[in-house]
Amino acid sequence: MDDSLKIGIYLCTCGGEVEQAxxxxxxxxxxxxxxxxxxxxxxxSLCSTDGIRKIRGDVEKLGLxxxxxxxxxxxxxxxxxxxxxxxxxxxxxxxxxxxxSRVHRNNPEHATKKAKTMLRGSLEMARHSQPLQPLQLPALxxxxxxxxxxxxxxxxxxxxxxxxxxxxxxxxxFLGGRVAGLHRYFPRMCPPSCGLELMFSKLKDNPAIHIxxxxxxxxxxxxxxxxxxxxxxxxxxxxxxxxxxxxxxxxVCPQNAVIYPEGPSFPNAPAINRKLCIEGxxxxxxxxxVHAIALDxxxxxxxxxxxxxxxxxxxxxFDPTPLAELGYGRLExxxxxxxxxxxxxxxxxxxxxxxxxxxxxxxxxxxERHLSYCSGVCCMVSIKxxxxxxxxxxxxEVYIFYNDIRTPGEYEDLYRKARQAGVIFxxxxxxxxxxxxxxxxxxxxxxxxxxxxxxxxxxxVVLATGMRPSSGIAELGGKIGxxxxxxSFVESHLQCYPQDTRRAAVFSAGCCKAPMDVSRSIxxxxxxxxxxxxxxxxxxxxxxxxxxxNTLKCDVCKRCIEECPFKAYALDEKGFPKxxxxxxxxxxxxxxxxxxxxxxxxxxxIVQLSEMIDVFDRSYLDEDEPVILGFLCRNDAYRAxxxxxxxxxxxxxxFLGIMVPCAGAVNGAIVAKAISTGIDGILIAGCPDSQCHxxxxxxxxxxxxDDISNKLREMYLEPERVRFVAVSRDEPEKFARAVTEYxxxxxxxxRNPLRL
Amino acid sequence: xxxYVVKDKCDGCKGKEExxxxxxxxxDLMTLDPGTGKAYCRSLRDCWDCMSCTKICPKGAIEQRIPxxxxxHGAKLIPMIGTDSITWTCVDINGKVERFTYRTRxxx
Numbered sequence: 001m002d003d004s005l006k007i008g009i010y011l012c013t014c015g016g017e018v019e020q021a022x023x024x025x026x027x028x029x030x031x032x033x034x035x036x037x038x039x040x041x042x043x044x045s046l047c048s049t050d051g052i053r054k055i056r057g058d059v060e061k062l063g064l065x066x067x068x069x070x071x072x073x074x075x076x077x078x079x080x081x082x083x084x085x086x087x088x089x090x091x092x093x094x095x096x097x098x099x100x101s102r103v104h105r106n107n108p109e110h111a112t113k114k115a116k117t118m119l120r121g122s123l124e125m126a127r128h129s130q131p132l133q134p135l136q137l138p139a140l141x142x143x144x145x146x147x148x149x150x151x152x153x154x155x156x157x158x159x160x161x162x163x164x165x166x167x168x169x170x171x172x173x174f175l176g177g178r179v180a181g182l183h184r185y186f187p188r189m190c191p192p193s194c195g196l197e198l199m200f201s202k203l204k205d206n207p208a209i210h211i212x213x214x215x216x217x218x219x220x221x222x223x224x225x226x227x228x229x230x231x232x233x234x235x236x237x238x239x240x241x242x243x244x245x246x247x248x249x250x251x252v253c254p255q256n257a258v259i260y261p262e263g264p265s266f267p268n269a270p271a272i273n274r275k276l277c278i279e280g281x282x283x284x285x286x287x288x289x290v291h292a293i294a295l296d297x298x299x300x301x302x303x304x305x306x307x308x309x310x311x312x313x314x315x316x317x318f319d320p321t322p323l324a325e326l327g328y329g330r331l332e333x334x335x336x337x338x339x340x341x342x343x344x345x346x347x348x349x350x351x352x353x354x355x356x357x358x359x360x361x362x363x364x365x366x367x368e369r370h371l372s373y374c375s376g377v378c379c380m381v382s383i384k385x386x387x388x389x390x391x392x393x394x395x396x397e398v399y400i401f402y403n404d405i406r407t408p409g410e411y412e413d414l415y416r417k418a419r420q421a422g423v424i425f426x427x428x429x430x431x432x433x434x435x436x437x438x439x440x441x442x443x444x445x446x447x448x449x450x451x452x453x454x455x456x457x458x459x460x461v462v463l464a465t466g467m468r469p470s471s472g473i474a475e476l477g478g479k480i481g482x483x484x485x486x487x488s489f490v491e492s493h494l495q496c497y498p499q500d501t502r503r504a505a506v507f508s509a510g511c512c513k514a515p516m517d518v519s520r521s522i523x524x525x526x527x528x529x530x531x532x533x534x535x536x537x538x539x540x541x542x543x544x545x546x547x548x549x550n551t552l553k554c555d556v557c558k559r560c561i562e563e564c565p566f567k568a569y570a571l572d573e574k575g576f577p578k579x580x581x582x583x584x585x586x587x588x589x590x591x592x593x594x595x596x597x598x599x600x601x602x603x604x605x606i607v608q609l610s611e612m613i614d615v616f617d618r619s620y621l622d623e624d625e626p627v628i629l630g631f632l633c634r635n636d637a638y639r640a641x642x643x644x645x646x647x648x649x650x651x652x653x654x655f656l657g658i659m660v661p662c663a664g665a666v667n668g669a670i671v672a673k674a675i676s677t678g679i680d681g682i683l684i685a686g687c688p689d690s691q692c693h694x695x696x697x698x699x700x701x702x703x704x705x706d707d708i709s710n711k712l713r714e715m716y717l718e719p720e721r722v723r724f725v726a727v728s729r730d731e732p733e734k735f736a737r738a739v740t741e742y743x744x745x746x747x748x749x750x751r752n753p754l755r756l
Numbered sequence: 757x758x759x760y761v762v763k764d765k766c767d768g769c770k771g772k773e774e775x776x777x778x779x780x781x782x783x784d785l786m787t788l789d790p791g792t793g794k795a796y797c798r799s800l801r802d803c804w805d806c807m808s809c810t811k812i813c814p815k816g817a818i819e820q821r822i823p824x825x826x827x828x829h830g831a832k833l834i835p836m837i838g839t840d841s842i843t844w845t846c847v848d849i850n851g852k853v854e855r856f857t858y859r860t861r862x863x864x
Contacts, residue, residue, distance in 0.1 A: 558770065610838075669838050670839055710765070714832075716847070754855060
């Protein structure tokens with residue numbers, strides 16, 4: 001290695017905090033003899049203006065090539081220590097405070113020895129670090145929105161109003177989605193036509209929005225920021241500009257092939273489904289008074305380019321036919337909530353004539369056989385419909401049969417309003433609906449609150465069915481390469497990255513990611529639009545710290561391609577795997593999995609880890625004391641270890657912690673090297689499986705450690721020398737306990753026979 | 757004596773087309789069984805006992821049966837590959853264990 005590098009070591013005592021256990025003076029003295037160390041400076045507060053000025057001055061005057069700062073956790077003072085006049089990737093951090101002095105307070109002698117070992121390791125890490133400069137990549141200034149419901153429309157408007165081009169693709173001939181079929185929406189109880197018309201006028205007025213109805217995605221190619229999308233568009237056969245909505249085409253059509261808009265729609269003209277037409281029939285074209293019909297239009301395939309994608313493919317209602325006992329499709333006056341909206345919109349008089357109407361909640365919902373989840377909107381939908389009925393005709397008896405009423409936040413007001421209006425809520429679900437006299441429906445229900453059985457007959461029964469994702473999402477997901485969750489909604493890390501999918505620059509909005517009501521849909525559309533805009537505005541700035549394959553070592557086994565949770569890998573023109581800089585999320589799972597240790601991240605390379613392990617003193621505490629190397633995942637375990645420091649939870653100083661992006665980033669060769677050069681135990685701490693930010697990192701780390709463990713057994717070594725622990729962000733006690741237990745177990749095993 | 761693939765451990769090198777043992781074998785003897793997706797040696801008598809496949813297998817799924825000239829039944833040679841080191845565990849027919857760690861030039 002290049003020994004001519006000039007390295008500055010800066011020790012911070014954090015106002016005496018570090019010196020409570022670590023002898024910083026001794027540390028400075030020892031470190032002065034290490035290779036390449038040009039300057040050592042001890043300070044009470046490095047992060048102060050004076051401290052930073054001192055480092056900056058040294059970098060400038062002495063021409064330092066690397067800087068190592070031994071102070072607090074690398075998660076603190078990030079801003080301060082990145083402006084030192086040296087590329088921030090050449091600055092090493094040693095966590096002297098949270099992971100050494102504060103956790104070994106009762107053992108200053110050993111704490112100092114550990115601090116020395118940590119510092120020596122970080123020096124080696126810094127020596128092998130590479131400077132990284134951010135790259136500017138071009139991103140197209142356009143977005144493609146899939147789905148023309150409220151979520152899609154709102155996302156399109158939000159993006160277009162910032163001056164970016166938008167392609168809005170809708171499968172059906174009209175925009176508006178499910179909301180166009182509603183009579184009223186809650187909580188303000190206004191008609192959706194009002195909101196939709198406002199949205200449509202914004203769409204119409206904005207030249208940056210290109211609307212493609214009756215269209216579907218054929219294929220998607222290209223990297224994030226530069227997607228190329230083939231869109232297949234079925235012809236409408238009716239010129240929306242000329243059409244006057246006279247309805248003559250609908251009257252003359254013998255085949256019912258004219259699709260007429262039902263609610264407020266855009267474009268405001270019918271479409272003709274040519275698949276239903278009789279060969280040679282052109283009655284509609286003859287009947288049209290404005291000559292708007294062109295039956296010879298052909299299917300078109302167009303090519304759009306977009307920097308980002310937003311999925312807003314929406315939902316479809318659960319079909320209650322399989323629930324035979326409820327008689328849907330068999331009994332005339334049993335309808336779904338969505339059908340009720342249509343009746344309420346067009347046949348108000350019919351509803352006014354009814355004496356008793358029953359709503360049945362949770363139809364198919366929260367039922368493992370159908371929809372295992374709660375859609376979260378059906379309660380409000382039925383309450384809204386019940387209030388509307390009461391407002392139409394005070395004397396109508398309205399029953400709502402429920403399991404639990406879920407009306408969070410402001411919606412509780414409407415629940416209360418419904419009760420005051422005289423809607424009768426019964427906790428209990430009717431078991432079977434039977435036909436009665438005069439189209440009435442008879443049923444019995446056990447009221448679990450009153451503890452009695454009710455025998456009732458109703459004129460109309462409304463089934464509150466849940467929401468399921470659109471049926472096309474599986475195929476579309478396959479084309480784009482995103483993952484779906486167990487309920488087939490678009491998967492995302494709900495808390496940390498709710499709008500992100502598993503593909504970079506592909507975002508999700510509205511009901512395709514989870515069941516939601518109109519207001520939440522619009523909210524999520526805005527959020528997705530902001531996320532997409534981040535990608536589109538001002539190009540994409542990325543640091544090339546993504547994983548890179550060393551082609552001199554790579555054997556093209558393609559394990560990285562298989563194991564990457566984000567499908568960032570593809571073979572390049574020379575036939576080697578290459579991670580797309582934009583798709584890569586820097587988890588390092590490829591680095592951990594490569595059988596030849598040929599993959600490294602920009603920030604943390606195999607060489608760095610290997611060199612660092614080399615310089616660790618195997619007997620830094622004592623001949624009989626075990627040395628444990630810990631690989632701590634950046635998102636959880638490392639932070640839990642920091643918390644242990646902040647709270648002063650003590651554990652033995654036999655443990656040396658190294659931060660890795662994910663538990664899955666630890667390569668078996670690193671572990672093998674550490675064991676075979678005398679480290680007594682390897683502890684990998686990652687998130688519990690369900691919390692892994694990189695989906696499968698922890699699970700992969702476990703299986704890889706199992707392989708090593710088996711190998712150790714074959715070698716007649718103790719398989720316990722490698723271990724995985726799941727530590728959550730908020731479990732510093734568990735972390736400290738795991739370390740303490742491991743140290744005492746290793747003491748019982750005795751020293752690693754491979755230690756020299 | 758030929759390599760022996762532990763079927764439970766072998767994952768066919770997830771990429772499938774050509775596993776690492778197939779790539780590295782100088783005699784082109786190792787290959788994937790299309791039926792099981794696991795590796796096997798297609799011509800046992802042609803193996804030269806170089807142990808390249810044993811060393812490269814990322815799952816540690818290949819065991820070497822030591823030829824009788826070197827050690828009789830019960831003798832074992834187990835490699836463990838680090839980033840720039842290799843550790844050999846040698847077990848003789850009496851169960852005596854010896855380990856040797858060497859530096860390699862694999863680092864970069």
